[in-house]
């Protein structure tokens with residue numbers, strides 16, 4: 001049994017720099033595999049709907065009439081099943097996490113041609 | 121003759137972040153009886169198995185608990201694989217072993233921190249969690265998640281660790297070992313720490329057997345019982361000896377867990393040396409039919425998973441008996457006769473995880 005066995009650690013801590021980071025001034029560097037959020041490249045998506053059938057939480061909604069692909073950000077658990085199942089490989093897992101939000105939001109992606117049609 | 125009074129402990133108590141409620145019957149400062157009540161965070165995850173495809177349920181099983189998430193997912197997968205007669209590739213077995221042991225280190229470090237916090241040694245708590253952060257970073261590098269990993273699937277793993285990644289982890293562990301020795305030296309030798317742990321809450325071997333304790337709580341009372349010796353995942357090829365102590369007090373439980381941290385690092389080294397090349401998953405077709413009981417050693421002790429399948433994509437029944445559930449009766453036994461001031465420490469020495477107890 002000893003007294004002050006922690007003193008060495010304490011003393012070293014006085015002279016070493018903090019282990020924490022001054023977030024968000026000092027941005028976090030994510031490892032390559034971090035599962036942050038899902039992005040969809042709508043130019044390649046064929047709206048087949050396979051991703052929405054594979055999604056365990058039912059976070060994805062594909063609407064062929066509206067030519068839109070929507071993801072409920074707060075239902076998604078970042079499992080990556082949709083990315084694995086997509087035949088066109090247009091889905092990708094991005095490293096950065098989504099912003100915190102005050103309400104449960106859904107992000108809607110629309111096919112470019114549908115967008116131009118709606119605009120005209 | 122002193123009068124008896126009842127002091128409620130929890131469900132919200134500064135020392136325990138999780139909702140466990142105890143009614144402590146006191147005679148002066150001495151606890152004569154503790155009456156538990158649980159059920160504050162019941163989420164009905166077992167019932168969900170009837171609504172989720174058995175492949176999708178892996179993600180639910182993982183979410184039973186945030187500390188043993190890897191082992192929950194893995195055990196569920198192993199149980200279904202046994203029912204379906206799927207033999208997973210050896211590389212997947214080794215990957216599972218490595219991730220299991222990393223979970224054990226991170227869980228034990230978390231516990232050491234909480235223990236330090238319980239007796240008011242805040243900087244020791246922070247040092248333990250600083251160390252744990254490194255493990256979480258390794259998890260994020262290898263699986264993409266810090267707490268929920270989503271790397272298990274029925275038939276193997278969803279991600280591989282290449283050899284350079286495993287080597288870099290071994291280097292990190294080699295660096296950590298020195299820091300860990302210093303940190304755990306304080307837990308094991310410091311006079312102030314020992315004055316809070318020595319002789320507190322003794323559980324004899326007979327009591328441990330009678331009340332059905334599991335995990336480090338049981339091994340600290342001198343019973344050599346570790347589910348890893350049954351050889352699930354790749355544990356069959358790994359050389360390991362269950363760590364025991366025969367003192368049975370809170371200090372012994374700390375010693376067992378500290379030694380298990382080093383044992384886990386050793387297991388990871390062995391696994392890294394033996395890991396074979398090859399696939400890390402096999403395709404699985406069809407639906408499971410039958411039942412299986414899977415037993416694994418989690419950081420907190422033995423967990424049992426019962427899976428019953430009926431040949432469709434939905435399972436009939438999924439049941440988990442978590443280690444904390446088994447450890448509550450022996451914990452109540454150790455509380456009897458203890459001082460009120462020692463109650464937080466005694467509850468902590470079983471490493472309670474109420475979320476997984478209530479699922």
Ligand code: SF4
Pocket residue numbers: 040044045046047048049050051052062069085086087088089090091
């Ligand atoms: S699976 Fe791929 S191509 Fe099909 S709808 Fe989903 S994102 Fe589009």
Ligand code: SF4
Pocket residue numbers: 038054055056057058059060071075076077078079080081082083
């Ligand atoms: S990552 Fe998983 S939960 Fe999220 S949308 Fe894809 S399949 Fe669904």
